[in-house]
Structures are given as structure tokens and as C-alpha cells.
Amino acid sequence: MSAGLLSQITRFTGIGAIATLVHMGVALxxxxxxxxxxxxxxxxxFCAAVGVSYMGHGRVTFDxxxxxxxxxPRFLTASALALGLSSGLTQVITVKLGHPLAFAMLAMAVVVPLCSFLLYKFWVFSEPQRSGP
Structure with missing residues (x-):
């Protein structure tokens, strides 16, 4: 793993931790x-954490x-996908499996950031391509 990618993952983890704590704290x-x-x-x-995540990852994680x-718009699309994933996890864990909300929040805190990193790195915060000459 390159030093640049490791640094990016470290920054993502820090910003993500802050956004995740906001998400979990508000939900609970x-x-x-x-x-x-x-x-x-x-x-x-989730809504409380969106602004923290956009600015933090855009400016700090991916510079x-x-x-x-x-x-x-890309970030909001990725956020909607993450919300669907988060909501699905919450539904399955609390309703289908009967576990408490705190357990669902812990599962969400692992799965959603992993998927988000990939979307942010390779699509959301990529540089716009210029079209034409």
C-alpha cells in the first residue's frame, strides 16, 4: 500500500469517525x-452527519x-446510496433479527464507511473531465 493511499485512509478514518459519531449520537x-x-x-x-462528511472528505480526505x-450532486447520490444501505442494515438487524438499535449502529459504522470510501475516491471527489478542445 502506498504512503499516499495510507495517508488518505487515515484521513478518511478520522473524518469518518467524526461523522459516524455525529450520526450514531443523534440516532441514539x-x-x-x-x-x-x-x-x-x-x-x-444520517442527515446530521452529511455536511460534516461532505466538507471533511472533500477538503481533508481527498484534498x-x-x-x-x-x-x-455526486456526493448526495453517494449519500443516498449509503442511506439505503444504512437503512437496510438497520431494518434487517432490528426488525428481522431482533437486535437493539445500538447493534445496528455498530454494523452500520463498519459497512457503510467501507463502501463510501470507494465511491468517494473513485467517483465523488474525482476531478471533472473537460470535454472538447
Whole structure:
């Protein structure tokens, strides 16, 4: 593994940890303090973490000169895919398997970042290609 990739993974992990803590904290607070069911609690946590993730990964992890008209729609698409994955995991783990929300949040904290890194690195934060001469 190259030093550049290792550095990128380290930065991704740091920013991801912050965003994940925001996600998990908001989800668990919504569940415990406000009585949200697992899916709405997860959605609230996910929404709270989106801004942290976009700016942190764009600027810090991938050192991108963010072109919001190009990168933001891609990021929102990747976020929607991650939300679907996160929601699916939450549904299966809490409803189908009967485990507590905290267990679902731990599984989400492993699976979703791995998939997100690949999408961010190879698509979301890539540089726009110029078309034509």
C-alpha cells in the first residue's frame, strides 16, 4: 500500500469517525430522548452527519478543490446510496433479527464507511473531465 493511499485512509478514518459519531449520537438521542423508532432515528442521525462528511472528505480526505456544482450532486447520490444501505442494515438487524438499535449502529459504522470510501475516491471527489478542445 502506498504512503499516499495510507495517508488518505487515515484521513478518511478520522473524518469518518467524526461523522459516524455525529450520526450514531443523534440516532441514539432521538431514540432514547424522543422515542423515535429505529428508522426515523437512523435517518435523523444520517442527515446530521452529511455536511460534516461532505466538507471533511472533500477538503481533508481527498484534498479536492470542491466544485460544488460537480461534486455536491455526486456526493448526495453517494449519500443516498449509503442511506439505503444504512437503512437496510438497520431494518434487517432490528426488525428481522431482533437486535437493539445500538447493534445496528455498530454494523452500520463498519459497512457503510467501507463502501463510501470507494465511491468517494473513485467517483465523488474525482476531478471533472473537460470535454472538447
Amino acid at each position: 438521542l432521538c431514540s432514547s430522548l424522543f422515542g423515535f423508532e429505529p428508522q426515523p432515528a437512523n435517518f435523523a442521525g 479536492t478543490n470542491l466544485k460544488h456544482r460537480f461534486h455536491a
